Amino acid sequence: MYAVIKTGGKQYRVASGDKIKVEQIAADIGQEITIDQVLAVGNGGDLKIGVPLVSGATVKATVVAHGKHDKVRIFKMRRRKHYQKHQGHRQQYTELQIGDIAGA
Numbered sequence: 001m002y003a004v005i006k007t008g009g010k011q012y013r014v015a016s017g018d019k020i021k022v023e024q025i026a027a028d029i030g031q032e033i034t035i036d037q038v039l040a041v042g043n044g045g046d047l048k049i050g051v052p053l054v055s056g057a058t059v060k061a062t063v064v065a066h067g068k069h070d071k072v073r074i075f076k077m078r079r080r081k082h083y084q085k086h087q088g089h090r091q092q093y094t095e096l097q098i099g100d101i102a103g104a
Contacts, residue, residue: 003101004040005059011039014059014098024092027063032099035059041103048103057103061096068092 002015008023027033038057041048048054074087 001041001043001101001103003038003042003057003059003103005035006037006039007035014101016098016101018098019064019095020098021069021093021095023094024066025063025094025096027094029063029065031063033061033063033096035061038103041101043103054103057101059101060099062099064095064097066092066094 002013004011004013006012007025010023012020012022014020025033036053036058038054038059039050039052041054041057048057050057068090069092070090072089072091074085074089076085076087077083
């Protein structure tokens, strides 16, 4: 069984036992969270697609860790104008262990 969930403005296809990195969620490590924004639920050949969400479907996940992705370096330059700008960014993430998928 798998589901397509939406969190942090992005969509993820998840199955039970998967580990995914999503945008940072305000939750403690080891805490179980419930994601109720489920866009689709599939089981073999059977697929339920929501309009826009599948009613009654939930995905339970456990917070494994928090961290930061690799640094993204931003470099801007205007040729012949003596303009250079350096900037860096590290996006924070939350790692989730997907548990039970309940597709009503």
